[in-house]
Amino acid sequence: MATTEVRQQGGAENGQEEWYPPSEAVVQGAHIQDWDKLAREADADFVGFWEARAKELVDWYEPWTKVLDDSNKPFFKWFVGAKTNIVHNAIDRHLHTHRRNKLALIWEGENGESRTFSYHALNREVSKFASVLKALGVRKGDRVTIYMGRVPELPIAMLACAKIGAVHSVVYGGFSTEALHGRIEDSQSRVVVTCDGAFLNGKIVELKRIADEAIKRAPIVEHVVVFRRTGHEVPMEEGRDMWWHDLMALPIADPRCKTEVMDAEDPLYLLYTSGTTGRPKAIIHTHGGYQVGVATTLQYVFDVCDEDRYWCAADPGWVTGHSYIVYGPLILGATSFMYEGAPTYPYPDRWWAMVERYGINILYTAPTAIRGLMRFGEAWPNRRDLSSLRLLGSVGEPINPEAWRWYYTNIGKSRCPVMDTWWQTETGMFMITPTPSVPLKPGSGTRPFFGIEADIVDEHGKSVGVGEEGFLVLRRPWPAMLRGIYGDPERYVSQYWSKYKDAYLTGDSAKRDKDGYFWIIGRVDDVLKVSGYRLGTAEVESALVSHPAVAEAAVIGLPHEIKGQGIHAFVLLRQGFTPSAELAEELRAHVGSEMGPIAKPEEVKFVDSLPKTRSGKIMRRVLKARAQGLPEGDISTLEE
């Protein structure tokens, strides 16, 4: 059942008896001193636990009448009847405190330029852009697609949408035409916000050109707002395209803009992610429960303090960026750092130079980035002063103990605990994670967060024993949980809640050790994790099939030293086409331009047939086993 590749690199077999006790210096003054006590309390009354956090960490315009409504499972509702707006908590309320002049955001461009925003300044920019959106006809509930590079205007655009009750749909700037087009169409966005381009690795990513291609096929789009980042020439379509700076200079960019009063359950954003089959689906998150979930987890796990400088190195276009670059840190009134470019530009010490330059205290990144930087050796981090660091974090895929140790020793100087946070786009917040007071084992996210009940079960839903592999499920609702799939409530039920009664199916397999620590093994479905990015086999396959030479395609993930998984494609050509190295290269490039560079297969193999079940489903499992020289398993359903 489980993907074999993660097991090979994963920690489940390796690190079980390797303990790292909590650092006293870090635990001192941490929010959670007595983990066991709080875990017991939250376990006995998880609804009460979340209610207390909702009162303590965020403000509400009007209180709830009920914390959790589970009368229509699995369509759970949190903080029923409450009125709020996440922007009130992320910005507005700080303007009346000492945080008004505090830095909310520090940004560094790949070219070395730097910009900062106090909470006051952030509010001004967000309010102005919110007024611009209103002037463009954006109303409460309307969807706005945001397709930008890593610039401060990306969070500003997100917050501006949320402020007026519009629903943002951020599309990762590394995606390309087809991926963007599908997301604009599905969300029916009339307004798209983009950039002329983005700087990455010393080159320009042509965001506007890609957006133009996508929008050409999406007649719903009426307005395109373009932020000028690179200054290179881009075509602007009369009547449709407008420059960000032009709009922001007009009287319509009114800095006085009311924050819309939202129902706790009103949607905040859509975020597309890959599922088991078919097209990516839009996960819905809300204003109310989500803010409680992200604020609580960020405070307890990363222990963000007022004087901290916190850096989540993810891209804002993925859920990690939404919850832990934008919303979580701002709700806590923290100072968040954001970097535009590649970790190795111009040299492999770029990240460490920025930790030194800005005095970063908390660094949160992905195993793939750690492995990528690790290969350049210790000399690069050693040249820099990393003594400001207090806590480290990891997310996106299982971290192999070797990378964990390198990170802990060479970046954290054996002082900084590594918070390995397991969660998903769907969960909105950390679900299995240590807090700074928890003893660590490299490769394990330790135990479920307070109030979360995770279990590992077999095919029939029965809990498996210690050391046995099974499906990871979540047995209780949590406030930041997805509220469904946009436009497809049935898929929400069938994908997450139908395999087992009363349990949320994560799509991951895992084991639990004798200490109750969880070890994530990997996805059991057709979801790939390439450099921590979540992609679906189906998306890559449909990009391949859209090429005129391709009749059929199957895609699998195989172990990759840096990326975790690399994409391998098996292609059946149409009549009249012959396999060649040039054609393989052309197909790789085709996937890159349709979906984005991250989806480019490592290799394209031409085959005469694909292993299929009698009902015609491609057996990727068999392809994978063959590619790795492993036993093919049960092939009784394989067609002749």
Ligand code: WTA
């Ligand atoms: C994987 C990313 C092991 C997992 C926040 C999950 C992890 C999927 C970890 C969700 C971790 C994420 N250890 N595996 N710490 N964090 N995963 O939606 O397979 O992009 O199901 O959300 O990433 O990916 P997504």
